[in-house]
Amino acid sequence: MFLYVFRRLLTAIPTMFVIVTLAFFLIRVAPGGPFNQERGLSPEIKANLEAQFGLNDPIWLQYVNYLKNLLHGNFGPSYNLPDFTVTELFANGLPISVQLGLSALVLALAVGTVLGIVAALNQNKLGDYSVIALATAGSTIPTFVIAPVIQLLFGLTWKLLPIGGWGDGAWINKIGPILTLSLPQIAIVARLMRGSMIESLRSNHIRTARALGLSDWSVVVKHALRGAVLPIVSYAGPAAAALLTGSIIVETIFAIPGIGRYFVDAALNRDYTLVMGTVVVIALFTIAFNLIVDILYAFFDPRVRYD
């Protein structure tokens, strides 16, 4: 197992290299640069700025320099938020996005799994239909509708929650964003869980467990559930990577200072260093969570062995 993890971490290095290289050149293929703004800078100032950030160097030199800095953990300065380095921006924003994302993920897994099991055990009965209806609604209503509705009802009408803002991390400020983030995930997890639980309950070893006179609890929880969570584990990996790196919609609507908005803002502004930083963070999260999923898989399923 140790060797396997070591091997996976080693293969992550070329993967990261390819991602960084692709992203570096792709963002430079896009027309314009960080200092082509609407109002336009005077040519002298623009030239000065470009010289200062090394943007006049041949592109291969820029690339080599970027890689060098990256290896030292230096993401460089943000071009559009000149008072901050990219590292500082992430140091401030990432913990906020991770907090919200992780809470939403845990909530989604807990609620979604239970709903899925309830649906599977009541297949084609009322309980099942209600869960399916809920799940369909949850996955079809977009977050940019859910978020304002939560603000309207809980913030304005009932005055239970603040409408937005981070409030220095007060828990009451987190409820709205977490709910918004988790609702679609609850829907997806519930549907996945329902499907895999139904399949699991039909399998031959469940018939054996019933024939042996084991209790319903043992049949459902010990024997059916353990096999049925595997698809959820698979789904949770990429979902975690996506949730923990922030959501532009939720963070914009609730005015949360996370990192979700950076990706889009930076790409639109050709803020090369910030785009690259975001790419690296998302790629690292994705690689890490996929590795965690594979390790969990081996934990849940003894047939999976990595040696």
Added chain:
Amino acid sequence: MAGETILSVKDLRVRFRTLDGVVEAVKGIHLHVDAGETVAVVGESGSGKSQTMMAAMSLLASNGEATGAVDYRGKNLLTLGKSELNKVRGRKISMIFQEPMTSLDPLYTIGNQLMEPIRKHRGLSGAAARAEALRLLELVKIPDPERRLKSYPHEMSGGQRQRVMIAMALANDPDILIADEPTTALDVTIQAQILTLLAELQRKLGMAIVFITHDLGIVRRFADRVYVMRYGEVVEEGKADELFANPQHDYTKMLLAAEPTGRKAPPAANAPILLEGRNVEVEFKIGGGFLAGPPMLLRAVDRISIMLKQRQTIGIVGESGSGKSTLGRALLRLLPSQGTIRFGNKDLSKADRADMRPLRRELQLVFQDPFGSLSPRMTVGQIITEGLLVHEPSLSSKERDNRAVEALREVGLSPETRNRYPHEFSGGQRQRIAIARAMILKPKVVVLDEPTSALDRSVQKQIVELLRKLQADHDLSYLFISHDLAVVRAMSDYIIVMKQGKIVEEGPTEEIFGAPREAYTKTLMAAAIDETKFRQSA
């Protein structure tokens, strides 16, 4: 030592709600089981034999329902509450199933799964249950039981898993053991071992056994009494000896006569050699990759030489994993292999895919699984004429249609069926379609990979007869791959016995069956055609 009646099924009906309406799988049957006796419920697929026992154990699928009564010592199992029922299931009546590979929970150790019903029904402590589990593994003769307690199901063979299933079923000393086709998925030698074990355990523990099977050979050697089922009804019942000696119902007579009969004469001595393999070798790589070291090599076929003459049928027999299917595929160049393969006067060893394509029509393959090998989205006509589009592209659609009609007639299907889809046909009919698909190209060599294994005995017999007729009509050569010795004997004039990729023994059919030389062949023959009883009748 037959005693009082402990289980009696009265007017049992089982219905399933399906998209096509309600289907009645069991139509009001009566049967009973006495203490300590062995009852066989015999029938072909769809006879309702399994559903009868599933209903008795409340294990029907969620769209099924049972009416009538299943009395176990005065309690009607059909109306018993869940917790009362669970005091009978696994305690007084237990069950083993056909699929040893999937009937154990893959995620828990053997020990864990064995101890669970012991603790549940007898309330033993962990340590006591563990000792009991160990004793049970010894009882079913699993080697190294101490270590096996910590094994997972996937680390064991099918035969061993079935032994574990038996251990679980017998854990609480039940009155009745229901065995639903317990050996059908196993190799013949393993099958004999499991049946011997069951007979021995019955002698030791004295439980009654209800044996659900399609295999009359097993019934003859195992059962005291027999119920013959067809279409959800019991058509005949009686003592095994009497029923076999003097069957009353036509259906029973048909079943008894369903063993494939007849022998195939060898081809003329001067018949040309069609397909020849010399020192054929197939290796599979297992594992390996980045930082994982070199892959392990598994030699599935180990330097095998074979000569197939015109109108000859070579039977290749062996247990699962012996490499017999791999050999068949290698000879058709469907797998990369070492050694020389010649077809007529052409050397196929160096032929690539493009070289092989024109030869494919003469080298055809028919698979075991008549359900998986026909595309569900194509009509029968499209399926069987697909090869013509490749090999005889100049045919007009009218000509293709004529060929389809001709091919379907040859395999005994009505030509009107060509616009229907595979799911509308039974297993035997589908296998006929698969054969028609091969025959329409007018091949010279056909590799038949277990073509009858998924079929009922009576249907097997028809397919064997069909294949023999087609061979005689078209001068075909067959490579007949099967683990079923009765069918092989009826089909082949020459036999190759394989084990672990090597030829153990080969020779003309009657020699191999009449006087096997090698110990392995003898075991195989004994397991398949021996008629001695596993147990004495009660």
